Amino acid sequence: MELPEANETLSRRRFFVNGIKVVAGLLGLGLGIPLVGFFIAPALKKEQHDWIAIADLNLMNAGEPAKVTYQYTRRDGWKTAETRKTAFVVKHADGKITALTNKCTHLGCGVEWNASSKQFTCPCHGGVFDIQGNVTAGPPPKPLTRLMVKVEVNKIFIKDAQQ
Amino acid sequence: MSRIYKFLDDRLNLSPLLKEIADHQVPDHANPLKTPTALIYCFGGICLFILLLQILTGVFLMLYYVPSPDNAYAGVNYIQNELAFGGLVRGIHRVGASAAVVMVFLHMMRVVLTGSYKNPRELNWIVGIVLLLTVMGFCFTGYLLPWDQKAYWATTVGVNMVESIPLVGNFLAAALRGGSEVGMLTLVRFYVVHVMFLPALLVIFLAAHFFMVRRQGISRPL
Numbered sequence: 496m497e498l499p500e501a502n503e504t505l506s507r508r509r510f511f512v513n514g515i516k517v518v519a520g521l522l523g524l525g526l527g528i529p530l531v532g533f534f535i536a537p538a539l540k541k542e543q544h545d546w547i548a549i550a551d552l553n554l555m556n557a558g559e560p561a562k563v564t565y566q567y568t569r570r571d572g573w574k575t576a577e578t579r580k581t582a583f584v585v586k587h588a589d590g591k592i593t594a595l596t597n598k599c600t601h602l603g604c605g606v607e608w609n610a611s612s613k614q615f616t617c618p619c620h621g622g623v624f625d626i627q628g629n630v631t632a633g634p635p636p637k638p639l640t641r642l643m644v645k646v647e648v649n650k651i652f653i654k655d656a657q658q
Numbered sequence: 659m660s661r662i663y664k665f666l667d668d669r670l671n672l673s674p675l676l677k678e679i680a681d682h683q684v685p686d687h688a689n690p691l692k693t694p695t696a697l698i699y700c701f702g703g704i705c706l707f708i709l710l711l712q713i714l715t716g717v718f719l720m721l722y723y724v725p726s727p728d729n730a731y732a733g734v735n736y737i738q739n740e741l742a743f744g745g746l747v748r749g750i751h752r753v754g755a756s757a758a759v760v761m762v763f764l765h766m767m768r769v770v771l772t773g774s775y776k777n778p779r780e781l782n783w784i785v786g787i788v789l790l791l792t793v794m795g796f797c798f799t800g801y802l803l804p805w806d807q808k809a810y811w812a813t814t815v816g817v818n819m820v821e822s823i824p825l826v827g828n829f830l831a832a833a834l835r836g837g838s839e840v841g842m843l844t845l846v847r848f849y850v851v852h853v854m855f856l857p858a859l860l861v862i863f864l865a866a867h868f869f870m871v872r873r874q875g876i877s878r879p880l
Protein backbone atom coordinates (compact mmCIF):
# COMPACT_ATOMS: atom_id res chain seq x y z
CA MET A 496 0.00 0.00 0.00
CA GLU A 497 3.03 2.35 -0.01
CA LEU A 498 3.40 4.78 -2.90
CA PRO A 499 5.92 3.81 -5.60
CA GLU A 500 9.13 5.85 -5.88
CA ALA A 501 9.15 8.49 -8.61
CA ASN A 502 11.22 6.54 -11.15
CA GLU A 503 10.25 3.04 -10.11
CA THR A 504 9.15 0.77 -12.94
CA LEU A 505 5.64 -0.62 -12.88
CA SER A 506 5.89 -3.86 -10.99
CA ARG A 507 3.62 -6.80 -11.65
CA ARG A 508 2.12 -6.24 -8.22
CA ARG A 509 1.52 -2.57 -8.89
CA PHE A 510 -0.08 -3.43 -12.22
CA PHE A 511 -2.57 -5.77 -10.58
CA VAL A 512 -3.34 -3.35 -7.78
CA ASN A 513 -4.11 -0.68 -10.38
CA GLY A 514 -6.19 -3.14 -12.37
CA ILE A 515 -8.21 -4.06 -9.31
CA LYS A 516 -8.79 -0.40 -8.56
CA VAL A 517 -10.03 0.27 -12.09
CA VAL A 518 -12.40 -2.70 -12.03
CA ALA A 519 -13.67 -1.74 -8.58
CA GLY A 520 -14.18 1.82 -9.77
CA LEU A 521 -16.13 0.74 -12.85
CA LEU A 522 -18.27 -1.61 -10.79
CA GLY A 523 -18.87 1.14 -8.26
CA LEU A 524 -20.02 3.55 -10.97
CA GLY A 525 -22.05 0.93 -12.82
CA LEU A 526 -23.94 0.13 -9.64
CA GLY A 527 -23.80 3.49 -7.95
CA ILE A 528 -25.44 5.51 -10.71
CA PRO A 529 -28.49 3.23 -11.14
CA LEU A 530 -28.95 2.79 -7.40
CA VAL A 531 -28.78 6.50 -6.64
CA GLY A 532 -31.11 7.17 -9.58
CA PHE A 533 -33.48 4.53 -8.26
CA PHE A 534 -33.46 6.17 -4.84
CA ILE A 535 -34.11 9.72 -5.99
CA ALA A 536 -36.45 8.95 -8.93
CA PRO A 537 -39.69 9.97 -7.15
CA ALA A 538 -38.18 13.34 -6.27
CA LEU A 539 -37.70 14.11 -9.95
CA LYS A 540 -41.31 13.45 -10.96
CA LYS A 541 -43.21 16.61 -11.85
CA GLU A 542 -46.62 16.96 -10.25
CA GLN A 543 -49.48 18.13 -12.42
CA HIS A 544 -51.91 20.63 -10.94
CA ASP A 545 -55.36 21.65 -12.05
CA TRP A 546 -57.35 24.80 -11.50
CA ILE A 547 -59.62 24.54 -8.48
CA ALA A 548 -62.70 26.75 -8.06
CA ILE A 549 -62.34 28.14 -4.59
CA ALA A 550 -64.42 31.26 -3.92
CA ASP A 551 -67.06 33.61 -5.30
CA LEU A 552 -65.81 37.03 -6.24
CA ASN A 553 -69.14 38.64 -5.27
CA LEU A 554 -68.90 37.36 -1.72
CA MET A 555 -65.43 38.77 -1.12
CA ASN A 556 -64.87 41.95 0.85
CA ALA A 557 -61.81 44.02 0.04
CA GLY A 558 -59.17 43.83 2.75
CA GLU A 559 -60.69 40.78 4.38
CA PRO A 560 -58.81 37.61 3.53
CA ALA A 561 -61.08 34.59 3.15
CA LYS A 562 -59.73 31.34 4.56
CA VAL A 563 -60.41 28.52 2.14
CA THR A 564 -59.53 24.86 2.22
CA TYR A 565 -59.10 23.02 -1.00
CA GLN A 566 -58.54 19.43 -1.83
CA TYR A 567 -56.96 17.58 -4.68
CA THR A 568 -55.77 14.08 -5.46
CA ARG A 569 -52.13 13.49 -6.05
CA ARG A 570 -50.21 10.42 -7.09
CA ASP A 571 -48.50 8.81 -4.12
CA GLY A 572 -46.30 6.09 -5.55
CA TRP A 573 -48.70 3.59 -7.11
CA LYS A 574 -51.67 5.01 -5.23
CA THR A 575 -53.58 8.25 -5.20
CA ALA A 576 -53.94 10.28 -2.06
CA GLU A 577 -56.25 13.16 -1.11
CA THR A 578 -54.39 16.23 -0.01
CA ARG A 579 -56.08 19.03 1.93
CA LYS A 580 -54.55 22.46 2.05
CA THR A 581 -55.51 25.88 3.27
CA ALA A 582 -55.04 29.23 1.56
CA PHE A 583 -56.12 32.82 2.06
CA VAL A 584 -57.80 34.52 -0.87
CA VAL A 585 -57.44 38.25 -0.63
CA LYS A 586 -59.33 40.93 -2.52
CA HIS A 587 -57.27 44.09 -2.32
CA ALA A 588 -58.57 47.62 -2.27
CA ASP A 589 -57.72 48.07 -5.96
CA GLY A 590 -59.77 44.98 -6.83
CA LYS A 591 -56.76 42.71 -7.42
CA ILE A 592 -57.01 39.14 -6.19
CA THR A 593 -54.18 37.22 -4.62
CA ALA A 594 -54.05 33.82 -2.98
CA LEU A 595 -51.52 33.12 -0.23
CA THR A 596 -50.71 29.75 1.24
CA ASN A 597 -51.18 29.55 4.98
CA LYS A 598 -47.79 27.90 5.30
CA CYS A 599 -45.38 30.07 7.27
CA THR A 600 -42.13 30.53 5.37
CA HIS A 601 -40.13 30.01 8.55
CA LEU A 602 -40.73 26.33 9.38
CA GLY A 603 -44.12 25.66 7.93
CA CYS A 604 -46.69 26.21 10.68
CA GLY A 605 -50.15 27.43 9.68
CA VAL A 606 -50.61 31.20 9.86
CA GLU A 607 -53.95 32.78 10.82
CA TRP A 608 -55.49 36.11 9.87
CA ASN A 609 -55.86 38.40 12.81
CA ALA A 610 -58.80 40.65 11.99
CA SER A 611 -58.13 43.23 14.69
CA SER A 612 -54.47 43.84 13.90
CA LYS A 613 -55.03 43.21 10.19
CA GLN A 614 -52.10 40.87 9.74
CA PHE A 615 -51.24 37.20 9.47
CA THR A 616 -49.65 35.77 12.59
CA CYS A 617 -47.85 32.51 13.04
CA PRO A 618 -48.45 30.62 16.29
CA CYS A 619 -45.06 28.93 16.37
CA HIS A 620 -42.28 31.53 16.63
CA GLY A 621 -44.05 34.84 16.29
CA GLY A 622 -43.78 35.40 12.55
CA VAL A 623 -46.01 38.23 11.30
CA PHE A 624 -47.03 39.05 7.71
CA ASP A 625 -49.07 41.93 6.29
CA ILE A 626 -52.04 41.47 3.99
CA GLN A 627 -49.71 41.33 0.97
CA GLY A 628 -47.92 38.44 2.60
CA ASN A 629 -44.76 40.43 3.32
CA VAL A 630 -42.91 39.75 6.56
CA THR A 631 -43.30 42.48 9.15
CA ALA A 632 -41.87 40.74 12.21
CA GLY A 633 -40.34 37.53 13.43
CA PRO A 634 -38.05 34.92 11.88
CA PRO A 635 -39.71 34.12 8.51
CA PRO A 636 -37.15 34.79 5.76
CA LYS A 637 -39.50 35.53 2.89
CA PRO A 638 -43.10 36.53 2.10
CA LEU A 639 -45.93 34.00 2.13
CA THR A 640 -46.05 32.01 -1.09
CA ARG A 641 -48.49 33.30 -3.69
CA LEU A 642 -50.49 30.71 -5.57
CA MET A 643 -51.62 31.07 -9.16
CA VAL A 644 -55.06 32.71 -9.33
CA LYS A 645 -57.52 33.46 -12.09
CA VAL A 646 -61.03 34.83 -12.14
CA GLU A 647 -63.62 33.51 -14.56
CA VAL A 648 -67.23 34.71 -14.51
CA ASN A 649 -67.02 35.83 -10.91
CA LYS A 650 -65.47 32.55 -9.77
CA ILE A 651 -62.00 32.57 -8.31
CA PHE A 652 -59.77 29.66 -9.25
CA ILE A 653 -56.41 28.75 -7.79
CA LYS A 654 -53.75 26.30 -8.74
CA ASP A 655 -51.54 24.64 -6.17
CA ALA A 656 -48.39 25.99 -7.73
CA GLN A 657 -46.29 28.99 -6.95
CA GLN A 658 -47.09 32.11 -8.98
CA MET B 659 -6.99 8.45 -0.76
CA SER B 660 -3.59 7.15 0.26
CA ARG B 661 -3.27 10.06 2.71
CA ILE B 662 -6.55 9.14 4.37
CA TYR B 663 -5.33 5.56 4.53
CA LYS B 664 -2.03 6.64 6.05
CA PHE B 665 -3.85 8.77 8.62
CA LEU B 666 -5.95 5.80 9.70
CA ASP B 667 -3.07 3.34 9.50
CA ASP B 668 -0.83 5.50 11.70
CA ARG B 669 -3.48 5.56 14.38
CA LEU B 670 -5.13 2.15 14.07
CA ASN B 671 -2.35 0.02 12.59
CA LEU B 672 -4.60 -1.38 9.84
CA SER B 673 -1.90 -2.84 7.60
CA PRO B 674 -1.56 -6.21 9.37
CA LEU B 675 -5.34 -6.62 9.29
CA LEU B 676 -5.51 -5.78 5.61
CA LYS B 677 -2.69 -8.20 4.90
CA GLU B 678 -4.64 -10.90 6.68
CA ILE B 679 -7.80 -10.16 4.70
CA ALA B 680 -6.63 -9.46 1.18
CA ASP B 681 -2.86 -9.55 0.79
CA HIS B 682 -1.57 -13.05 1.27
CA GLN B 683 -0.03 -15.66 -0.97
CA VAL B 684 -2.38 -17.78 -3.06
CA PRO B 685 -0.99 -21.31 -3.43
CA ASP B 686 0.00 -22.14 -7.01
CA HIS B 687 -2.59 -24.86 -7.42
CA ALA B 688 -5.34 -22.31 -6.69
CA ASN B 689 -3.89 -19.50 -8.76
CA PRO B 690 -5.50 -19.27 -12.24
CA LEU B 691 -2.44 -17.44 -13.58
CA LYS B 692 -0.28 -20.48 -12.82
CA THR B 693 -2.85 -23.25 -13.21
CA PRO B 694 -5.70 -22.32 -15.58
CA THR B 695 -8.02 -24.98 -14.17
CA ALA B 696 -7.69 -23.22 -10.82
CA LEU B 697 -10.55 -20.99 -12.02
CA ILE B 698 -12.82 -23.42 -10.22
CA TYR B 699 -11.31 -22.06 -6.99
CA CYS B 700 -12.93 -18.71 -7.86
CA PHE B 701 -16.47 -20.04 -7.52
CA GLY B 702 -16.67 -19.28 -3.81
CA GLY B 703 -15.52 -15.72 -4.40
CA ILE B 704 -18.08 -15.34 -7.18
CA CYS B 705 -20.77 -16.53 -4.76
CA LEU B 706 -19.72 -13.83 -2.32
CA PHE B 707 -19.78 -11.22 -5.06
CA ILE B 708 -23.30 -12.22 -6.10
CA LEU B 709 -24.51 -12.24 -2.49
CA LEU B 710 -23.14 -8.73 -1.99
CA LEU B 711 -24.98 -7.63 -5.14
CA GLN B 712 -28.16 -9.22 -3.80
CA ILE B 713 -27.85 -7.44 -0.47
CA LEU B 714 -27.20 -4.12 -2.16
CA THR B 715 -30.05 -4.33 -4.67
CA GLY B 716 -32.33 -5.88 -2.04
CA VAL B 717 -31.85 -2.98 0.35
CA PHE B 718 -32.75 -0.55 -2.42
CA LEU B 719 -35.80 -2.56 -3.49
CA MET B 720 -37.06 -2.30 0.09
CA LEU B 721 -37.50 1.44 -0.54
CA TYR B 722 -40.54 0.74 -2.68
CA TYR B 723 -41.83 -2.63 -1.60
CA VAL B 724 -44.77 -2.83 0.82
CA PRO B 725 -45.48 -6.36 2.07
CA SER B 726 -49.27 -6.34 2.06
CA PRO B 727 -51.68 -8.05 -0.32
CA ASP B 728 -53.01 -4.64 -1.39
CA ASN B 729 -49.64 -3.20 -2.22
CA ALA B 730 -47.15 -5.94 -3.01
CA TYR B 731 -48.04 -6.51 -6.65
CA ALA B 732 -48.73 -2.85 -7.36
CA GLY B 733 -45.45 -1.88 -5.75
CA VAL B 734 -43.42 -4.37 -7.77
CA ASN B 735 -45.23 -3.21 -10.88
CA TYR B 736 -44.35 0.38 -9.98
CA ILE B 737 -40.69 -0.55 -9.50
CA GLN B 738 -40.59 -2.49 -12.72
CA ASN B 739 -42.46 -0.12 -15.03
CA GLU B 740 -42.48 3.37 -13.62
CA LEU B 741 -39.29 4.01 -11.67
CA ALA B 742 -36.03 5.07 -13.26
CA PHE B 743 -33.62 2.11 -13.17
CA GLY B 744 -36.35 0.04 -11.52
CA GLY B 745 -36.23 -2.69 -14.13
CA LEU B 746 -32.45 -2.83 -13.82
CA VAL B 747 -32.30 -2.96 -10.03
CA ARG B 748 -35.04 -5.55 -9.80
CA GLY B 749 -33.54 -7.42 -12.75
CA ILE B 750 -30.17 -7.71 -11.01
CA HIS B 751 -31.90 -9.01 -7.88
CA ARG B 752 -34.01 -11.50 -9.81
CA VAL B 753 -31.27 -12.85 -12.08
CA GLY B 754 -28.80 -12.66 -9.20
CA ALA B 755 -30.99 -15.02 -7.21
CA SER B 756 -30.75 -17.66 -9.91
CA ALA B 757 -27.04 -16.98 -10.40
CA ALA B 758 -26.45 -17.40 -6.67
CA VAL B 759 -28.00 -20.85 -6.69
CA VAL B 760 -26.01 -21.90 -9.76
CA MET B 761 -22.72 -20.61 -8.35
CA VAL B 762 -23.27 -22.04 -4.90
CA PHE B 763 -23.94 -25.39 -6.53
CA LEU B 764 -20.80 -25.16 -8.71
CA HIS B 765 -18.78 -24.10 -5.66
CA MET B 766 -20.06 -27.14 -3.83
CA MET B 767 -19.15 -29.37 -6.79
CA ARG B 768 -15.61 -27.96 -6.73
CA VAL B 769 -15.33 -28.80 -3.06
CA VAL B 770 -16.55 -32.32 -3.75
CA LEU B 771 -14.23 -32.86 -6.73
CA THR B 772 -11.15 -31.62 -4.91
CA GLY B 773 -12.10 -33.54 -1.79
CA SER B 774 -11.93 -30.35 0.23
CA TYR B 775 -14.73 -31.42 2.54
CA LYS B 776 -12.49 -34.01 4.21
CA ASN B 777 -10.71 -33.85 7.52
CA PRO B 778 -9.80 -31.27 8.81
CA ARG B 779 -12.42 -29.22 6.92
CA GLU B 780 -15.61 -31.13 7.79
CA LEU B 781 -16.88 -28.23 9.90
CA ASN B 782 -16.56 -25.83 7.02
CA TRP B 783 -18.47 -28.25 4.81
CA ILE B 784 -21.30 -28.26 7.33
CA VAL B 785 -21.28 -24.46 7.50
CA GLY B 786 -21.36 -24.50 3.72
CA ILE B 787 -24.45 -26.70 3.75
CA VAL B 788 -26.14 -24.27 6.12
CA LEU B 789 -25.27 -21.49 3.68
CA LEU B 790 -26.71 -23.50 0.80
CA LEU B 791 -29.95 -23.94 2.72
CA THR B 792 -29.94 -20.24 3.58
CA VAL B 793 -29.67 -19.34 -0.10
CA MET B 794 -32.51 -21.75 -0.89
CA GLY B 795 -34.52 -20.07 1.89
CA PHE B 796 -33.91 -16.70 0.28
CA CYS B 797 -35.19 -18.05 -3.03
CA PHE B 798 -38.27 -19.65 -1.52
CA THR B 799 -39.29 -16.60 0.51
CA GLY B 800 -38.36 -14.09 -2.18
CA TYR B 801 -40.44 -15.90 -4.77
CA LEU B 802 -43.66 -15.04 -2.95
CA LEU B 803 -43.01 -11.34 -2.65
CA PRO B 804 -44.26 -10.14 -6.07
CA TRP B 805 -47.62 -11.60 -5.00
CA ASP B 806 -48.68 -12.64 -8.48
CA GLN B 807 -50.25 -15.94 -9.52
CA LYS B 808 -46.91 -17.67 -9.96
CA ALA B 809 -45.76 -16.50 -6.54
CA TYR B 810 -48.97 -17.52 -4.85
CA TRP B 811 -49.15 -20.99 -6.35
CA ALA B 812 -45.45 -21.70 -6.02
CA THR B 813 -45.74 -20.98 -2.32
CA THR B 814 -48.92 -23.01 -2.01
CA VAL B 815 -47.17 -25.97 -3.61
CA GLY B 816 -43.97 -25.48 -1.62
CA VAL B 817 -45.79 -25.34 1.68
CA ASN B 818 -47.91 -28.35 0.75
CA MET B 819 -44.68 -30.28 0.26
CA VAL B 820 -43.78 -29.46 3.85
CA GLU B 821 -47.24 -30.67 4.83
CA SER B 822 -46.40 -34.17 3.59
CA ILE B 823 -43.78 -34.62 6.31
CA PRO B 824 -45.14 -37.30 8.69
CA LEU B 825 -46.46 -36.21 12.09
CA VAL B 826 -45.17 -32.62 12.19
CA GLY B 827 -46.02 -31.70 8.57
CA ASN B 828 -49.35 -30.06 9.26
CA PHE B 829 -47.98 -28.02 12.10
CA LEU B 830 -44.89 -26.89 10.15
CA ALA B 831 -46.97 -25.89 7.14
CA ALA B 832 -49.33 -23.87 9.31
CA ALA B 833 -46.37 -22.18 10.98
CA LEU B 834 -44.91 -21.28 7.59
CA ARG B 835 -48.23 -19.90 6.35
CA GLY B 836 -49.26 -18.30 9.58
CA GLY B 837 -52.55 -20.18 9.26
CA SER B 838 -54.34 -22.63 7.05
CA GLU B 839 -54.12 -20.68 3.79
CA VAL B 840 -51.49 -18.59 2.05
CA GLY B 841 -52.54 -15.03 2.82
CA MET B 842 -51.52 -11.74 4.34
CA LEU B 843 -49.72 -13.30 7.29
CA THR B 844 -47.78 -15.56 4.93
CA LEU B 845 -46.68 -12.59 2.87
CA VAL B 846 -45.51 -10.58 5.86
CA ARG B 847 -43.63 -13.43 7.49
CA PHE B 848 -41.96 -14.46 4.25
CA TYR B 849 -40.93 -10.85 3.79
CA VAL B 850 -39.48 -10.52 7.27
CA VAL B 851 -37.68 -13.84 6.99
CA HIS B 852 -36.34 -12.70 3.61
CA VAL B 853 -35.02 -9.32 4.75
CA MET B 854 -34.12 -9.91 8.42
CA PHE B 855 -33.82 -13.50 9.63
CA LEU B 856 -32.02 -15.00 6.64
CA PRO B 857 -29.60 -12.10 6.14
CA ALA B 858 -28.58 -12.41 9.79
CA LEU B 859 -28.04 -16.13 9.34
CA LEU B 860 -26.14 -15.50 6.12
CA VAL B 861 -23.74 -12.99 7.66
CA ILE B 862 -23.01 -15.15 10.70
CA PHE B 863 -22.35 -18.29 8.69
CA LEU B 864 -20.38 -16.48 6.00
CA ALA B 865 -18.13 -15.07 8.71
CA ALA B 866 -17.58 -18.57 10.07
CA HIS B 867 -16.99 -19.88 6.55
CA PHE B 868 -14.31 -17.28 5.78
CA PHE B 869 -12.68 -17.56 9.17
CA MET B 870 -12.22 -21.27 8.65
CA VAL B 871 -10.91 -20.85 5.12
CA ARG B 872 -8.29 -18.39 6.33
CA ARG B 873 -7.44 -20.50 9.34
CA GLN B 874 -7.11 -23.79 7.50
CA GLY B 875 -5.87 -22.52 4.16
CA ILE B 876 -6.99 -23.62 0.72
CA SER B 877 -6.98 -27.38 0.44
CA ARG B 878 -4.61 -29.22 -1.91
CA PRO B 879 -6.34 -31.16 -4.65
CA LEU B 880 -6.52 -34.93 -4.38
Ligand code: FES
Nearest residue numbers: 599601602617622
Ligand atom coordinates in the same frame (compact mmCIF):
# COMPACT_ATOMS: atom_id res chain seq x y z
S1 FES C 1 -42.95 28.49 11.71
FE1 FES C 1 -43.89 30.45 11.63
S2 FES C 1 -42.56 31.63 12.80
FE2 FES C 1 -41.58 29.68 12.85
